[in-house]
Amino acid sequence: MEIIRTVAELKAKLDTARKNGSIGLVPTMGALHAGHLSLIQRARSENDTVVVSVFVNPTQFNNPTDLATYPRTEEADTAMLREAGVDYAFIPSVEEIYPEPDTRQFDLGPVAEVMEGAMRPGHFNGVAQIVSKLFDFTRPTRAYFGEKDFQQIAVIRRMAELEGFDLEIVDCPIKREDDGLAMSSRNVRLTPEQRAIAPAIHRTLESSLDWAADHSVEATKRYVIDEINSFPHMQVEYYEIVDALTMQPITDWEQTESAVGCVTVFCGDVRLIDNIKYPKRK
Numbered sequence: 134m135e136i137i138r139t140v141a142e143l144k145a146k147l148d149t150a151r152k153n154g155s156i157g158l159v160p161t162m163g164a165l166h167a168g169h170l171s172l173i174q175r176a177r178s179e180n181d182t183v184v185v186s187v188f189v190n191p192t193q194f195n196n197p198t199d200l201a202t203y204p205r206t207e208e209a210d211t212a213m214l215r216e217a218g219v220d221y222a223f224i225p226s227v228e229e230i231y232p233e234p235d236t237r238q239f240d241l242g243p244v245a246e247v248m249e250g251a252m253r254p255g256h257f258n259g260v261a262q263i264v265s266k267l268f269d270f271t272r273p274t275r276a277y278f279g280e281k282d283f284q285q286i287a288v289i290r291r292m293a294e295l296e297g298f299d300l301e302i303v304d305c306p307i308k309r310e311d312d313g314l315a316m317s318s319r320n321v322r323l324t325p326e327q328r329a330i331a332p333a334i335h336r337t338l339e340s341s342l343d344w345a346a347d348h349s350v351e352a353t354k355r356y357v358i359d360e361i362n363s364f365p366h367m368q369v370e371y372y373e374i375v376d377a378l379t380m381q382p383i384t385d386w387e388q389t390e391s392a393v394g395c396v397t398v399f400c401g402d403v404r405l406i407d408n409i410k411y412p413k414r415k
């Protein structure tokens with residue numbers, strides 16, 4: 134595996150690789166865990182060349198403390214990438230990616246206006262900035278994203294359509310710890326007591342599937358919020374049940390072919406997200 138730090142070198146290597154077949158890109162912010170590994174393994178099995186980017190993108194953080202405390206573990210990350218058979222690890226500096234401020238504003242539309250878009254102003258524009266740069270530098274055949282960030286995938290699809298990128302965006306299922314907690318780089322910031330409680334998020338979402346069978350959308354939302362908030366340290370920021378394609382909140386189960394419940398919970402000061410798919414009703 135080669136570690137590449139500059140855009141020029143990355144482009145040169147991939148120009149050669151492209152002549153020999155497909156390129157799979159896995160964009161990450163590092164602090165890699167088994168969830169990332171599952172994306173990398175999928176990319177490895179479907180492409181001739183695999184590139185993993187490791188870059189904590191400052192423009193997508195709307196909270197300076199979150200950016201400052203985001204875990205950075207380059208040595209462990211490169212060891213994991215090597216072990217996983219990655220060809221190129223792209224690990225640039227902030228100056229390399231943003232030699233000057235990126236002032237682009239993407240017209241991401243309604244998919245980016247709700248949930249994370251409403252709670253974290255500017256976040257999705259920052260995601261669109263970095264992912265569009267990565268797509269541009271690597272021109273991948275396929276790019277892999279985890280469904281934990283369910284809304285992010287819809288936003289990236291919209292950005293790719295706006296910018297005319299010709300690639301396959303592959304969404305990959307959430308990887309969970311044995312106790313159900315969705316894997317996240319932020320989990321390491323949980324205290325042992327918070328870590329013990331955090332699996333209640335997934336447990337509650339799972340139990341809401343039964344509840345939803347004979348309750349309204351509104352009552353199901355109330356159930357999830359009240360249940361999670363009943364645990365110490367836990368505070369739901371939002372729970373929305375949305376259409377899986379448009380990300381727009383639904384008020385009636387019959388309104389969509391595929392409903393997804395998306396939750397954000399503060400566990401202490403650690404912001405955790407998760408989601409669940411509800412079975413089709415019509």
Ligand code: PAF
Pocket residue numbers: 160161162188190193260263264282285
């Ligand atoms: O999901 C993430 O880790 C980030 O938002 C991404 C897609 C790597 C862009 O920085």
